[in-house]
Amino acid sequence: DPPDVDPVVDATATDIAEMRIRGAATIADAAAEALATHAKRSEASSPEAFRSGMRAAARRLYETRPTAVSLPNALRYVLQGMDGETVAELRSSTAARAEAFRRDLEQAQAKLGEIGANRLRDGDVVMTHCHSTDALSCIEAALEDGKHVEAIVKETRPRKQGHITAEQLREWDVPVTLIVDNAARRYLDDADHVLVGADSIAADGSVINKIGTSGLAVNARERGVPVMVAAQTIKLHPDTMTGHTVAIEMREENEVLSTDERSEITGLEEADDGLIVENPAFDVTPPRHVDAIVTERGQFPPESIVTLMRELFGETIGEPWEA
Ligand code: RUB
Incomplete structure (x- = not known):
């Protein structure tokens, strides 16, 4: 059986995929927060079970959106902080690492702001x-x-x-x-x-x-x-x-077609055999x-x-x- 992930991880992943949580830094912060919660609430019966549960949680978050590298960078950083011989030690080291990540993120943004200003x-x-x-x-x-x-x-x-x-x-x-x-x-x-x-x-x-x-x-x-x-x-x-390239996310046709009922302008509502809608979310x-x-x-x-x-x-x- 695949290890359980905390419902918070699942909810955060859905919010990222559906863009209720969006923007690269905000996504990274939310992912680290979800991993911290997962770690703290883990009821793993062994250190191995804890580690495989953390990996499953990270995978769930990783698979949401492909382009912002802040997401895998955050997941990697938190998982590299898993340290300890017992589940209790692993829980606290991982949660502490995630929380340190979030603090660093905030500080980095403030510092960057001063430089950019x-x-x-x-x-x-x-x-x-x-x-x-x-x-x-x-x-x-x-x-x-x-x-x-x-x-x-x-x-x-x-x-x-x-x-x-x-x-x-x-x-x-x-x-x-x-x-x-x-x-x-x-x-x-x-x-x-x-x-x-x-x-x-x-x-x-x-x-x-x-x-x-x-x-x-x-x-x-x-x-x-x-x-x-x-x-x-x-x-x-x-x-x-x-040499790897960055994956560009392709989003749904709906964001381009006139499927919004509030739109007063009539237009195309669906694609067909001769009408292709392309909706890349990012460019280089x-x-x-x-x-x-x-x-x-x-x-x-x-x-x-x-x-x-x-x-x-x-x-x-x-x-x-x-x-
Ligand atoms: C957001 C976007 C933002 C970057 C940087 O795209 O392209 O410019 O993520 O944001 P989306 P930040 O809305 O599709 O997530 O500086 O907040 O990390």
Whole structure:
């Protein structure tokens, strides 16, 4: 029989898959929290049973969404902290490791924000895409430094996470101009920075983020607007050091078709033999279109991010939940 996973693990995995919990850092935090709960409540009868239960919990969380590497990085980090001879020792070491991970994540985001804020001058206008807590941390720190910042917020179809960004910025009293994605090039003339987050960063400095980021970066380059990527080191994708590529999640047709009853515009409601709907959730921005990757360890030109990756991950072989 496969080992039981705690109902909290199951609920968290479902929330991640259905995007009630979303965004790379938030997903990592929620996964670590679920593993901590699973560890604390484990009624495993032996250390081996505890370990295999933890692996099953990590696998359940891992299989939810493929693109944000912060998820497997979080799972690996927590599982590597399982330490002890007895179930009781394993329970407390694993829970403590998960809780340390969550604290580090929060601190890294705050530190990254301070570094990113140094790039923003008083009076700057920032264009955003999607909703990134790492990117917002830079704006928050700039505001704390007493700088006035304004934002042009891209709606970000199909799920409109730009609205979450706009809401947060308004809470901080930042003046916001909300635009549809197609208006981005026109409004780049009014922007001093493009500021986005990342789901994964590859060894060559490519940035994997919400679909539309790459086109925005190309337009920004053409307009001479610098592109700044705010990404904690948890977003660095260790497998890309050995030639693996990052899987791009394909989401449901429904997000693109007019199946929303509230929509007053009639349109296509289903795909058929001659109508294909494609809905990739992320895209890849090549390093030449990125000016700086801001991490909690400092800012890097994308081409040099691999040195930081080697330092942080060394040689990673296999995944602990596959043991
Ligand atoms: C979210 C997204 C965000 C990154 C970074 O995509 O692309 O830009 O995850 O976010 P989705 P953060 O809504 O599909 O999860 O900085 O909060 O980790």
